[in-house]
Each structure stands twice: as C-alpha cells, then as structure tokens.
Amino acid sequence: MSDRVVLAFSGGLDTSVAIGWIKEQTGAEVIAMAVDVGQGGEDMDVIRERALACGAVESEVADAREEFANEYCLPALKADALYMDRYPVVSALSRPVIVKHLVAAAHKHNANIVAHGCTGKGNDQVRFEVGIRNLAPNLRCIAPVRDLALTRDKAIDFAEREGLPIDVTSKSPYSIDQNVWGRAVETGFLEDIWNGPTEEIYSYTKNPAEPRDADEVIITFDKGQPVKIDGQDVSMLQAIEIMNQRAGAQGVGRLDLVEDRLVGIKSREVYESPGPVALITAHMELVNVTVERELRRFSRGVSQRWTELTYDGLWFSPLHKALSGFLDDVNASVSGDIRMTLHGGKAVVTGRRSDASLYDYGLATYDSGDTFDQSLAQGFIELWGLPSRLAYARDNRIHG
C-alpha cells in the first residue's frame, strides 16, 4: 500500500507547494488538513479549494476556535502564562489543538504519515512531532522543508512551473504565525536585533503613540474565566475577540523580545497579543485579591513550569496535566470584577470587587475602624527574625 500523508495546511506558499512536492519526492498521496484557530485572513473554504487545486486527494477544514479558546487559551489565562515573563505562548498554545485534528484526520483517512511546514530550527517542529507521537505512536512525521529540501527558491520555482493557484509575489518577507491568542512575526530585517520593528508589521494593534481617548472596561471572572465584559455575557472565545479589539485599538500587547528556543538558539520575535495581555493583567490582579498568600506565591512557580512545558512542546505530558489540575484549584476562588483602563499601549487595573476577596478593609485601614491589633507585631518580629539573627551573630563571632 502506498503511503498516505496528512499535511497540516495553512494555505500559504510553503504548504501549498508541499502537497505536490511530497507526491513528487515520495510518491505518497496527500490529504490537506487546515485548522481554524482564529487566525483570520482568508476564508477557510478558499483554503480548502486551494489544497485540492494543488493536488491534494482530500481536503478538510476544522473549525477549532471554540475548542482552542476553552481548552487551551483558558488554561493559559488561569496560569497567567508568559514565557520569559512576557510572551503569552501564542504559537505554542495552538500546536496541541492542531495536533489533535491532524491525528483524527490521519485515522479517518487511513494515513500513516503526518507532515507539517516547519523548518528544522524552530520550536514548532518539536511541538508537532512530540504531540503527534504522544497521541498516535504509530504515525510517522515528515517536514518537507527540513527533510525533503523544500527551500524557498525551490518552492517559488515549483509553484510557477506547476501553475499553482498561489501568488508567489505576495509572500511576506516575514515568517508570521497567528491565532486568536496573538500574532508572532520573525525573520527578515528583524534578524538584526538592533533594528526596531516598523509600524507596518503590526496588524492586531494600533500604534500606541497615536493620540486617542482612553477606554475603560469591566471584566467579570468566574473561577478564573472571563464570563462578562461590561456586564454582557461572553464565551471564552468572545472574551478574547472583544478584548483583542478593544485593547488592540489602544495599542496594548506589543512585545519585542529575544527568546530562548527549545533547540538552543536565541531568536528575536515581535508579538502582538492585545486581548491576552489585557486579560492576563486583569486576571493576575484578581488573583492578588482572592488567593491566599502562600498559595499565590507557590503557584507563580507552578505557572512558570506550566508555561515552559507548554513552550517546550510537552502539552500532553503527565506533569503538564497535573500542574493544570493544580492551577484549576488555585482558580477556584478567582471570581469577581476588575475595572481597567486601556490607553497608550497599557492595560492598567483601576478597581477590583469580589465576594471571594481576602482584602479586609478593617485590617488594612489606617483610618478609624482599624481591627488589627498592632501590639501583636512586636512579638512576631522578635520570633520572625530569630534564626537569621542567631546566624548573623555566629558569623560575626567566627569571621569577625
């Protein structure tokens, strides 16, 4: 039986050419699978038709937007997931949901191979292949760019020679990956890390430096999930989309950073994630109000580990699953309202209100109505400092 390949299809030049290229190089039949994770842009039906026109024997589109929002973006929000304290793991988050759809398509179409358009230098090849082989150990993986020498020049030649229905001149000088959680832009002149990003590379956000009126929003959370915006019920997907619009209009969520890839390279990436940055800012503050001190402190470390596992392609690992359960627990009390101002590229919290609040006015106030017994502080300080006082005195005695 000849090989059958399910290809993760984006509709762009590389994966369009990959259909015919795989066939030519290996003799395999190619089934195209496009997954909608809220990347916007072209109509998914146009993308499906293009795969057939490029020689796919079957072409499928899966609308995974709700699934992506509920099962991937929501856990990332509960974790306040920011890799290297800044990057909301946009691309890393979409790979496991795409993997699930690729594996399902492979089973449905009796394929024995899954292919993707990644290069051999990035994180995404790892995320795809570790995920696929976790879920379906019998499937093989190939990456035409990495394994079948499909360079950019060859891709353009091939598309022209075969008359593929794709405009090779429209290929962006950047490598872009986007979904509802954000947008990543790399390569081209950004590879010189002294070059500042130019305005035209952004599409989810307006220039934060332009003058405009501020926007004020109230986000209501229930157990870590945003459930209302300005009092209107929203699904997780709607919450992200609405906040992408409103925070994006104020230039919130632009990032420019050199990051540590899993494969050991440092790379420069420009991101825009307006909704997620605003939502995470709001969520973090509600955590401050509603989560007990020791649990909050400890959970920061858990979040960081969760984020690194996500970034490193280990979404389907047992540790990731266990830490997700822990973070669900942490979020059990994270309910209430956050008011924030969106303006000039910043999302700034200005108010919080929660039935689950641990903020006690009586304990906190410096005005009348103080219920805190200040006389207890002296003894506490005495005992709290005791171990380090003893050690300091000992060191002075011995070393002078």
Ligand code: ARG
């Ligand atoms: N560096 C990011 C990550 O590994 C984004 C990669 C997305 N690809 C791109 N073409 N910019 O998660």
